[in-house]
Amino acid sequence: MDSQAIILDLDGTTLTSKKTVNPLLVEYLQTLRKRGLLVLIATGRTIFEIRKILPKEFKVDGIVASNGMNIFDATKQIIKKDIPSNTVQQLINQSIEFGIHHEIYHQDGTVTAMKTPFQSETTKLKLHNFRKYIKWTSSIYTNNVEKIVFFDDHTDLVANWFENLKEMQRDLEFSAALSSSHLIDVNGAGASKATGTTLLLSKLNIAFENVMAFGDGGNDIPLFKKVGKSIAMRNARKEVQLHADEISKYTNDENGLYHHLHQLFH
Incomplete structure (x- = not known):
């Protein structure tokens, strides 16, 4: 070629x-x-x-x-492009309920995460280098989001959450890709x-x-x-x-x- x-x-x-x-x-x-x-x-x-x-x-x-x-x-x-704010809100809420870690990447370069009951576990993760500069928030920052990542050392948990995301795509506008066995990339639809x-x-x-x-x-x-x-x-x-x-x-x-x-x- x-x-x-x-x-x-x-x-x-x-x-x-x-x-x-x-x-x-x-x-x-x-x-x-x-x-x-x-x-x-x-x-x-x-x-x-x-x-x-x-x-x-x-x-x-x-x-x-x-x-x-x-x-x-x-x-x-x-x-x-941005992910719709309502989509970000629902994805993060349901991910916390599911028990998987997340990071929200904004267009200005900031990275935020909603405070969770399992927040302290992030310091023990081995497969994903949790961002040291992350901004922990008491509410979900949904504006100007270009990417969300979901991750965990337990790859079966990640795989199960990925299947859940596929179901959620029926009602919400986003795309999801299993970037590795321990990490999922979420972006805008298409x-x-x-x-x-x-x-x-x-x-x-x-x-x-x-x-x-x-x-x-x-x-x-x-x-x-x-x-x-x-x-x-x-x-x-x-x-x-x-x-x-x-x-x-x-x-x-x-x-x-x-x-x-x-x-x-x-």
Whole structure:
């Protein structure tokens, strides 16, 4: 295929499990950009998280943030969406009743959470690094919300809550994706990496058939179904690997993305 762009997931793909980027990968991506290949990011993370976690040398040509709620080209924001306030209110109320942890991400970069009877348990979580800068509130802050995450170390609890969310989608406007076995991303109705990337590629005048996508999570599957070639990371869940055209030889902690790109574009 004649690749014009690559789309990279962050967590579990571009980032190591320690949330760092291998310098070799950063350097090689910039080499590919100089050759004319566009480097795009599609992630569940907000733009504020992306800017904090990626080194300044990591230049890209477009970003699909919060699973398509906010979209940026190389110079400016081109799409901005919110989750309806009533939806946020009902989701948080029912999640607290269910007994699962949550974080609410707002468009200005703040992260809030409603105080819960099980709030103290957040300090013991191992699989999700609960935000130290979170603002605990006595009422639910529902305005200007781009993302909600639900999470717990007990993956069966997460899976059961995900099934509940599917039922709730009959009455409420939102999308939900099992980002990992312990974390669920919730965004606005119809939002996904695939829909967000569709808008970005249209702006860039690039067809999906000329694009490769790399990822490891459930929120990558809709994108895998649209691109010319999809590559799942070695560390991805089996379900994700089954939807990919190829699987990387190495994991994200073994610089798997760099090695696979080097194999494809050397």
